[in-house]
Amino acid sequence: MARSQTTVSARFDTQFTTGSRGLTNARTRIVGDRTGFLADAIIALVRLATAVRAVLSRVFGRVAAVVTPLGWTAVIAVPVSLGFGYGLGILELVVAGWALLALLLIAVVYLVGRSPLQIRLALPHNRVVVGEEAEGEIVAVNPARRRSLGATVEVPVGAGIVELVVPGLGAGATDARSFAIPSARRGIVPVGPVRAVRADPVGLVRREITWPGALELVVHPVTIGIPSMSTGLIRDLEGNPTRDLSTNDVSFHALREYVPGDDRRYIHWKSSARTGTYMVRQFEETRRSHLVIALSLAAGDYADDAEFELAVSVAGSLGSRAIKDARSLTVVVGEATPQFAKRKLFAVRVLSTLSRARLLDDLAVVDRAESALAITDVARVTGEQAAGASVAFLVCGSGVTPQELRAASTKFPAGVEVVAVVCDPETTPGLRRVAGLSVLTIGYLDDLQKALARSASS
Incomplete structure (x- = not known):
């Protein structure tokens, strides 16, 4: 029994030692297990x-x-x-x-003391169109009971910095200052965060106080109002019926003899009584329009940036009109293949069409890419995914050949009206019709109205 207790005691001492043996910390690294x-x-x-x-x-x-x-x-x-x-x-x-x-x-x-100023950044309008005046605003408030000193405020705007001078403010006073935001290019311009700067005149010392909260200004592409696209191009409940016959619709076409399987609700009893044979109503099928707008992002489909910006504006104008007409709308752009991918990526990105603003928000950030899908591949993927389409707009630049446009039009199912909009400022606007394809060539955005009207009338 004594031997067993000794063994247990030895194990206990081994597991729960109070010495420095086996310890690794700063002290042991400096003096080891020495004491004194x-x-x-x-x-x-x-x-x-x-x-x-x-x-x-x-x-x-x-x-x-x-x-x-x-x-x-x-x-x-x-x-x-x-x-x-x-x-x-x-x-x-x-x-x-x-x-x-x-x-x-x-x-x-100059660094002694602390300014009591509280500064807030605001954007009166967070969405503008390319070329419109855009401005931001800073509001300085002095919540202290003493007068504040003046301060220099810096606001990062895109890649630049805007400097504003806020004067000294009395207790509880407020001061608002506006500044211009460049909107010459489509995209998203980050604004802020605001920082107050205290520095000596020579520039030897500088202290910054940053207020959190950066904002974004979305610069939309230029769009124009175009007439409704239902007349001549789209046949739906608001336009003309199609030539496809149906047994159940709203546009009456003719009477025919009853065949097993027909809905008895559509039997025309007066005609049946006169002929002695069951006669049923036959209708012309009407169709709810579904617009598809496919925008190419392939760099090779455009000669320069001007063509691409015009194409983006065309897609935005067509989409805005469709949303205003409450049409079923799908807007897609070609995806870019990753730089180190082994295979070509056949995919499209669907833009938001919940509202005109959401669509233009997405169009504000699209850009050309060398590895993006060409218009033929975009049409191929779109034709497979956009079921029930009635009209497809293919928007591209002058880099696309007529043969490629014809090949792109064949990627959509039969019965889909395919309209190619070629943006080429160096060419006279015109309209060409090939089997199953209408090619609109425009040099300016205003030409889109005339081209669509000419296409509808023809």
């Missing part, structure tokens, strides 16, 4: 040095955050100028050293 006054003194010095280093690191971090590269140059130049000036007896270096030191001390005064 000298080891404790070394550990105390190391802990003090660690604390001092942490404090100096925080102080240096704050100093480095406010001293500019020009300020660091001045800090280094002061002892160098004074040292060489007094050592070599050069009066000019002595004067320059003391002057730089005076500038540094004056610059520090």
Whole structure:
């Protein structure tokens, strides 16, 4: 029994030791398992040095955050100028050293204190059209009971920075300042976050206070109003019936003899009584229009950026009209194959058509790509996925040949009206009809109205 207790005690001591054996921490790495006054003194010095280093690191971090590269140059130049000036007896270096030191001390005064200003960024309109005036606004409020000093406010706008000067404000006062936002190009312009800057006139020191909250300005492509596209191109409940016959619809066509399987509700009893044979009504099938707009993003389909921007505007104009007419609408763009993919990616991206604004938001960010699907491949994928389409618009540039357009039109099922809109400012606008395909060539966005009207009338 005693031997068993001894074994258990030994195991317990092995598992729950209180010595430094097997311990790995900062102390053991410095002094090992040594104890005593000298080891404790070394550990105390190391802990003090660690604390001092942490404090100096925080102080240096704050100093480095406010001293500019020009300020660091001045800090280094002061002892160098004074040292060489007094050592070599050069009066000019002595004067320059003391002057730089005076500038540094004056610059520090500009950082004393903290401004109570609260600044808010706002965009009166977060969506504009290319070329329209766009502006942002900053609102400065002084919630303190004392008057605030003036401040310089910087607002990052896209790749640039807008500087605004906010004057000193009294207690509870408010000041609003507007600034222009460039909208010459389609896309999304990030605005903010706002930061207030305090700096000396020379630029030796600089302290920034940033208010969170960046905004985005969406620059839509230019669009025009076009007439309703139902007349001549689309046959639906609001237009003309199709030539397809149906046993159940709203447009009456003729009477025919009853065959097993016909719906008895459509038996015309008066005609049946006169002929002695069951006669049923036959209808012309009407169709709810489903528009498909396919925009090519392939760089090879366009000669330059002007053609591509015109194509985006055409897609936006057609889509906006369809949404206004409450048509079933699908707008797609070709996907780009990843740079290191082994195989070509056959896919399209469907843009939002919930509203005109959502569609133009998506069109604002599309761009050309070398590896994007060409218009023929876009038509192929779209024809397989867009079921029930009645009209398909293929929007591309002058880089697409007539043979490629004809090949693209064959990718859609029979009965689908295919209209190709070729954007080419160097060509006279015109309309060409090939079997199952209408080709509209436009040089300006306004030509789209005339081209659609000419296509519908013909």
